[in-house]
Amino acid sequence: MLKIDNLRAEVDGKEILKGLSLEVHAGEVHAIMGPNGAGKSTLGYVLGGRPGYAPTGGSVDFDGADLLEMAPHERAAAGLFLGFQYPVEIPGVSNVQFLREALNAQRRGRGEAALSGGEFLKLARAQADALGMDQEMLKRPVNVGFSGGEKKRNEMVQMGIIGPRLAILDETDSGLDIDALKAVGDGINRIMRAPGKAVILITHYQRLLDYVRPDFVHVLEMGRITRTGGPELAQQLEREGYGAVAA
Amino acid sequence: MTTLELPSPKQEEWRWADMASLKAAAATEPRVAGVAPGELFLDLEGPRLLFVDGVFEPAHSRPGPVQVGRIVPDSAHPLGTRAGGEGWMLSLDAQAAVTGIQIVHLGSGGESHVPARIMLGEDAVASVVETYAGAGWANRIATISLAKGARLMRSVRLLQNEGFVSIRDEADVGEAASLVSIFLGAGGMGTRIDGALTLTGKGAFAEMGGALLTRGSQRQECAVSVRHEETDGSSKQIWRAVAADKSVASLAARVEVARGAQKTDGEQSLRGLLLDRTATVNLKPELEIFADDVKCAHGATVGELDKRALFYLQSRGIDEARATAMLTRAFVADALARIGEEDVREAFEADADKWLEGAL
Numbered sequence: 001m002l003k004i005d006n007l008r009a010e011v012d013g014k015e016i017l018k019g020l021s022l023e024v025h026a027g028e029v030h031a032i033m034g035p036n037g038a039g040k041s042t043l044g045y046v047l048g049g050r051p052g053y054a055p056t057g058g059s060v061d062f063d064g065a066d067l068l069e070m071a072p073h074e075r076a077a078a079g080l081f082l083g084f085q086y087p088v089e090i091p092g093v094s095n096v097q098f099l100r101e102a103l104n105a106q107r108r109g110r111g112e113a114a115l116s117g118g119e120f121l122k123l124a125r126a127q128a129d130a131l132g133m134d135q136e137m138l139k140r141p142v143n144v145g146f147s148g149g150e151k152k153r154n155e156m157v158q159m160g161i162i163g164p165r166l167a168i169l170d171e172t173d174s175g176l177d178i179d180a181l182k183a184v185g186d187g188i189n190r191i192m193r194a195p196g197k198a199v200i201l202i203t204h205y206q207r208l209l210d211y212v213r214p215d216f217v218h219v220l221e222m223g224r225i226t227r228t229g230g231p232e233l234a235q236q237l238e239r240e241g242y243g244a245v246a247a
Numbered sequence: 248m249t250t251l252e253l254p255s256p257k258q259e260e261w262r263w264a265d266m267a268s269l270k271a272a273a274a275t276e277p278r279v280a281g282v283a284p285g286e287l288f289l290d291l292e293g294p295r296l297l298f299v300d301g302v303f304e305p306a307h308s309r310p311g312p313v314q315v316g317r318i319v320p321d322s323a324h325p326l327g328t329r330a331g332g333e334g335w336m337l338s339l340d341a342q343a344a345v346t347g348i349q350i351v352h353l354g355s356g357g358e359s360h361v362p363a364r365i366m367l368g369e370d371a372v373a374s375v376v377e378t379y380a381g382a383g384w385a386n387r388i389a390t391i392s393l394a395k396g397a398r399l400m401r402s403v404r405l406l407q408n409e410g411f412v413s414i415r416d417e418a419d420v421g422e423a424a425s426l427v428s429i430f431l432g433a434g435g436m437g438t439r440i441d442g443a444l445t446l447t448g449k450g451a452f453a454e455m456g457g458a459l460l461t462r463g464s465q466r467q468e469c470a471v472s473v474r475h476e477e478t479d480g481s482s483k484q485i486w487r488a489v490a491a492d493k494s495v496a497s498l499a500a501r502v503e504v505a506r507g508a509q510k511t512d513g514e515q516s517l518r519g520l521l522l523d524r525t526a527t528v529n530l531k532p533e534l535e536i537f538a539d540d541v542k543c544a545h546g547a548t549v550g551e552l553d554k555r556a557l558f559y560l561q562s563r564g565i566d567e568a569r570a571t572a573m574l575t576r577a578f579v580a581d582a583l584a585r586i587g588e589e590d591v592r593e594a595f596e597a598d599a600d601k602w603l604e605g606a607l
Contacts (some may be wrong), residue, residue: 048558049561049562071566071567072561073565073566073567075562076561076563077564084559086551087559088555088556088559089556090559090560090574090577091577092574092578092580092581093573093574093577097573098560098573099565101565101573102563102565103564105564105569106563109564131482141577158563159281162563162564189553242460
């Protein structure tokens with residue numbers, strides 16, 4: 001599904017990703033762990049196409065297409081979902097309006113018919129219920145006044161509504177209490193644990209991996225993947241720290 | 248045509264005024280506007296008046312209680328004082344209510360002057376929607392007087408393709424009366440919106456605000472002043488300016504609180520959004536307070552769209568142009584949200600959307 005080959009990227013003229021390679025197949029969950037400053041969030045933004053996160057070498061193939069050549073909204077329509085570490089507050093735009101526009105733009109991009117207001121609301125309410133998000137919050141401006149946990153739940157509600165094939169979730173577990181962590185973990189499993197779908201979990205800690213069991217764990221350090229293993233690698237990292245494991 | 252003597256940019260109140268565009272608009276030859284007047288009215292019950300080049304057109308009008316006749320404006324304002332001639336007048340007795348009044352001004356070129364007078368008796372209620380379309384220089388003055396408890400909601404949209412619209416409002420808001428005037432500048436013309444609202448009764452409420460959207464080399468501005476003369480009054484000035492290309496949008500708003508006008512609650516919010524680095528937004532917030540027990544919240548900011556928000560929308564599948572439009576619309580939303588009638592507000596929002604589609 002996704003093949004990252006020797007990817008290099010820079011931010012503000014500084015090289016952050018230094019030849020990163022990773023292959024993700026349908027049905028897999030990959031965890032990418034690593035210390036602060038290793039390039040974890042940069043990887044997410046480069047794959048999402050954020051301006052200022054400039055690829056300088058290597059390639060990213062997403063189902064046979066050159067991902068790096070696509071505009072951010074085209075990547076979304078192709079099935080990529082980027083879960084933000086810090087979801088952005090957008091005053092004046094309601095969640096419902098935002099998500100309906102987003103979903104229908106993607107559907108148009110794929111040559112599918114747009115959903116009506118009624119169809120969309122039904123879908124949105126079902127996803128909000130499944131994530132334990134108050135339906136009233138769907139009407140509120142995007143993330144405005146939401147707590148950290150509510151913002152992350154909202155990311156999962158968005159993911160549920162949009163239904164991507166590949167989700168890249170950047171520190172989705174940060175700022176969550178234990179109930180929210182479980183709700184978010186359940187959400188990831190429910191929405192993304194399906195044949196034909198895959199997940200890249202970018203995380204600093206092992207605790208989300210108690211709920212979403214990865215098939216592969218990678219250690220990202222100094223802009224490249226230095227080690228790959230199974231779930232036991234995450235536990236070892238948690239126990240011994242990045243320094244010891246990498247050495 | 249007589250020589251047009253206009254205020255000079257050397258005068259502080261006129262420093263951002265685009266009098267050259269006004270002059271050019273006044274000098275244009277009338278030509279067929281190509282706009283069907285019927286399309287300029289919203290689908291509202293209620294009186295309708297059409298003025299074409301400043302002349303009342305009975306064929307497209309159903310004035311109801313609105314009277315048409317000569318009015319000589321009693322104003323010292325340099326543009327307002329010129330706006331004499333045939334105009335319209337709404338005079339309501341105590342407790343009377345007329346809503347959904349629509350006044351459409353269609354210009355084909357040259358200059359036109361139409362005065363208006365609105366006088367509401369005690370507890371009377373009125374709502375008026377004004378639409379400007381076409382070309383030329385449209386010069387208007389509205390003299391408004393609200394008796395105790397009267398309420399006026401006024402929504403004005405400036406949609407001329409070219410030319411210039413100058414509007415002067417002079418209002419006297421009595422005890423517990425309420426005046427709300429909201430403007431949308433979403434055409435290709437230059438504008439000057441001038442206002443002097445005076446709260447002369449205890450507990451009065453006055454509001455003047457709106458959104459000015461400019462592009463190309465267009466210049467739009469407002470210069471509004473609210474004066475509190477009595478106690479317990481409140482006022483709002485919520486203005487948003489969006490400027491693209493090489494355009495200039497200027498917002499000057501002033502709150503004056505007279506000695507003794509205690510317990511005044513004033514709110515002033517001026518915000519500018521630059522869609523291009525070549526555009527300009529000027530803000531001039533002013534407060535002049537001579538009473539000591541007063542609350543006057545004020546804020547003035549100019550910025551660009553939040554790049555993080557833009558990427559957030561794009562990452563969910565919305566293309567850049569649409570994402571920019573959504574965020575820009577959200578930026579002007581609080582100004583247009585002040586329009587009390589839902590159908591009118593939706594029409595104004597649709598006008599703003601149309602502008603955005605063209606500009607982005």
